Amino acid sequence: MKRTLSLLALVASLSAGAENLAPAGTLSSSLAAWAGTAVANPASSVQQFTLRNGMQLIVQPDRRAPTAVHMLWVRVGAMDEVDGTTGVAHVLEHMMFKGSEQLAPGEFSRRVAALGGQENAFTNRDYTGYYQQIPADRLRDVMVLEADRFAHNQWPDSEFTKEIEVVKEERRMRTEDNPRSMLFEQLFATVYQSNPYRRPVVGWMSDLDAMTADDVRQFHRQWYVPAKAAVVVAGDVDVAQVRAWAEETYGQIPARAAPVSKPREEPRQIGLRRIEVKQPAEQAFVAMAYRVPAIRKVQDLEASDKDALALLVLSAVLDGYDGARLERALVQGKDRVADSAGSSAGVLGRGPAVFTLTGVPAKGKTPAQLEQALRAQVQRIAKEGIQSAELERVKTQWMASQVYERDSVMGQAQSLGNYWVMEMPVNADELLLQQLMQVSAADVQRVAGRYFGNDQLTIGTLVPQPRAAGQARPAAAPASAQMH
Template sequence: MVAVCALGATQVQAADGDITQYKLSNGLRLVVKEDHRAPTVAHMVWYKIGAIDEFNGTTGVSHALEHMMFKGTKKLKPGDFSKIVAGLGGQENAFTSRDYTAYFQQIQAKNLKRMMELEADRMHNLQVLPAEFKKEIQVVMEERRMRTEDQAQAKLYEAFLATAFEANPARRPVIGWMNDLEHMTASDVANWYHTWYEPNNAVVVVAGDVNPAQVKKWADETYGQIKAGTLPDRKPQVEPKQEGVRRVEVRAPAENPYVLIGFKVPKLEDVAKDRDPYALDVLAAVLDGYSGARLNKSLVQGTQEAVSVGASYDMTGRGPSLFYLEGTPAKGKTVDQLEKDLLAQVKKVADDGISEQELERVKSQLMAGQVYKRDSVFGQAMEIGQTLTLGFKVEDIDRMIDQMKTVTRAEVQDVAKRYFDTAQMTVGTLYPLPIDPNKKQAPAPSGMLH
């Protein structure tokens, strides 16, 4: 093992306080956000590895590895990690997405160094034991059954992505295809771990009642003892241009029909120069950002064509972005009509624009959401970790907000005109089959946590 020390610190002036950043000489990035309102801390380790990096044959390996990270190291037996955290009165979990895998603990500040020791240990010393893997992969497959195969809308969403994208790995489910899980081996997971779980592919975020210099010292003594690894090149996987509407149908037991529409739109690349992603984000909020937003007001409260409607767009990510419209038609109404109604609402913005009141309402909602998110140390750590892992800088968090404030009505109308051509549209439709009254229904998915 190699002893290294942290390089010089840099500080970023954030809207709600300073953030101190360090980079260890092994490449690990450490970010410390002070918040002394309570003697607690959120400690997170983010790895830039997720489903978007996987290959056919081993889809779901990032998520399977997340599970195995709790199953023992050279120092700890399976389950010891969680027992130690619980014994110290803390909470911990992990999540895997298309873009990253992250692990976290919420703990008393006095126990932070112990958490850093534990995470540094499993960053370098994980043991993927075949016997433990054989048991845990069954847990993962059951999770897939509960969250996807027994959930009609989740099945549609999975089929939708596999239709919307031909070449980009965004078409694959984060949890993996069942056939890949059935044939996955402990060696597959171990190889993935040794390939990607390196300090120079990780971001450690600490937010709470801490002193940055002390946190840096502890990082030197824990993460800093791990030698940097050689990471594989990430090859671009550019999606071919879509040249016509794509449709997919799923027929599964469900209470209601459902329609999901997606359009290929740009994502944020340059925080200062890009404008369309900000305008698209505002458009999504105008359509579905508050209780009186356009979709709900027009199609649920107004014409009563639907019992639920929605619009969403995520402008950040390592893969391609989609702008979503969705809805469940009211009794006696059809998904075909609701599809037309949803598209008509976007066309109305394209034709007539939005009001100044709508724009200001959305911007106020944006600011309120930021204040709420930053009210918790965990929310702050999440925001920082996600931003850095997706390739942006800490200071970009406030820059994005400042840019969003400058979006104009004309820009929102312009993106509504340019990006909602049917040549870029994918439509997924759920047609419900009768629900077996004797079959126990699985609970609805409740997030990514393992």
């Protein structure tokens, strides 16, 4: 499941159609009001604590329904692996369901179900997470269960031998049998030369073949320490009671030194990179990845943070709602060059950032023509700028996404955990919203002219190949995170 922060929601949701763009200036008063009150009057009463062993506890009371979401976040993901053991973070996520000193394999899930709860887990480049949504009065029970497997994950080699085959099949289905997934895997392995973001979350198949049970156990011993973890609870709970339960359960885990990753900074790119990926497919696909700055701070912003925010707005102007620029210019009309086109500003994460432009060429059009058309849309903004109505539209959608996210205790917990992983404060949503409101049309025009040169670009093209007789069409491309 892809874990989407509310910051990014404006790019993909809350669409209303281009014809509803408001005239310039009609939304200014409401946006200004939000910008001025977002930090002063945060909608939440979230509190954060440090347990005796260094583990973090974040609690968000929400008493609208007698339910609670309990999440355990570990600040370790695929980017913390070393060559030769890619995929081990995700494999460990699977093995966390296979037993502890107190529970037999599979017993954790059976007990959560008996409590009336639902549970799952997820791994991506930056983190691993585990969650349960349960009746609020069963919260302590799942805290006991999760603390036990965090500290005492234990299983026989035979369980690993079975589960590693499950992970391999997951790789085959989600990546090797999906042409676009193969393209993106190869693309990011080319974009990044030294940074661990170049590795697939599920791991390379050769590493999965060579992985041992002790590789997984060692990764658990090394990274699953209290100082690398946070418990997030949202729902119908009392903060003081949750804190007391957390100390009784998680707080009893002995503190250990937290490992430190090497920086592994990505060197400056010094020229355009281009790859072709040949896979059985019916249509070509183009993906253009530009190296851009990431958001690192939400207060006292550096110039790079401000540029990253402007890039997020640029992506929303291009592809943030039905009938946005890419759709109008490339997909609609008789002279269209694409069956679909999109953009994404991946500016939030522990590692480096990329801005991607993607598309499927229309019948009779080549990948080269689509590539040029995608470039032309960014170049047009760099030359002419954007309309004030476009800018206010995407800001309003972001504002709305903040409100809608608060309707879901799961959404609140996810957001709090995501921002903790990035070492941002618990009110990062409000702070980032305030910063977004300050992004101007001139800022968007400036970044469109600054970050889209060839020296920062890697282009991947899917070259369709004939399918073998009887070969089934692959499922839709999977999300970037790997789910249990």
